[in-house]
Amino acid sequence: MREIVLIGIGTGNPDHVTIEAIRALNAVDLVLIPRKGPAKADLAELRREICGRYLEGRARLVEFDLPVRDAEGEYRSGVADWHRAIAATYRALIEAEAGPDAAVALLVWGDPSLYDSTLRVLDLMALGGFVFRRRVVPGITSLQLLCARHGIALNAVGEAVEITTGRNLRLAMPAAASVAVMLDGGCAFRAVEAEGLWIYWGAYLGMPNEILIAGPLAEVAGRIAAVRAEARAVNGWIMDIYLLRRG
Structure with a gap:
């Protein structure tokens, strides 16, 4: 069974990445790096810097373009549509890039528990029939x-x-x-x-x-x-x- 590991990476300082997070990063097979457009290119660069500093294991880095939320219309329905689009993107990437028993890391800004959508996106993936284990490594918020x-x-x-x-x-x-x-x-x-x-x-x-x-x-x-x-x-x-x- 695949495992998806959400790793909290803090808010911008690689020194804030915990020892538990470093160990988790070095135990996965694949790290997904989201791109959020040219205006936020430094957010992807920080994730690359963290991997360059701490990654010593076998993991491959795969970058992808994160779906953009439609800011028009009703807020909650727009967010729900956005989450479904992200879930579909994650599933397609993991099925294409990771084997049936691979561990995949998502590097989450701050901590996955505080105003971050990734855990809800994983819920949507599970409800859609995608089978995986999940693990959460906390980060500094x-x-x-x-x-x-x-x-x-x-x-x-x-x-x-x-x-x-x-x-x-x-x-x-x-x-x-x-x-x-x-x-x-x-x-x-x-x-x-x-x-x-x-x-x-x-x-x-x-x-x-x-x-x-x-x-x-x-x-x-x-x-x-x-x-x-x-x-x-x-x-x-x-x-x-x-x-x-x-x-």
Whole structure:
């Protein structure tokens, strides 16, 4: 039976790849490297760098073009169609490139458990009749790195933490004392009541062009939006995350 191994590789720094991840990488037969277009070519290059640094085993690297999500229309149905397209791509690649008992690695940005679609894509493959075992190797998440870079704890003492998206934040500010926001393409922090809120923001965490800003939301929201727009224009893409904290 084939095995698909999801390996969390952290958020941009090869030094954050764990020993367990390195061992898993060297035990597989095939590593799939997704290409996401010219604007995000450095994401594929990071995966190549990780393999070049740590891979000593028998694995072959196979690169492929990842399907692109259609941004038009209803969001959830668009994501569902996108996931099905990725599942079909993975299945076709594995059937063409890997033997019936091969181990195949997918290098997942951050950790497969936190706002990543790969585990759901594997569910779709299984539901479609593709037989395989799965294994997950955890990685450092952007949320962990954000807290480390700012030197803060994720939670306030005895208080809850909520992890959400920019899309949800625009609908309502959660009641939790600490709110971590991911996948915010439109600076949703500017849509919430800033009084009493502090923001810890980071972009390109773990990479050489890492950016950090923190302060009272009312004072730094405009600066973050401007810096974010400039960085995205320069790099062609951006990955960022932030923590909102009351008090």
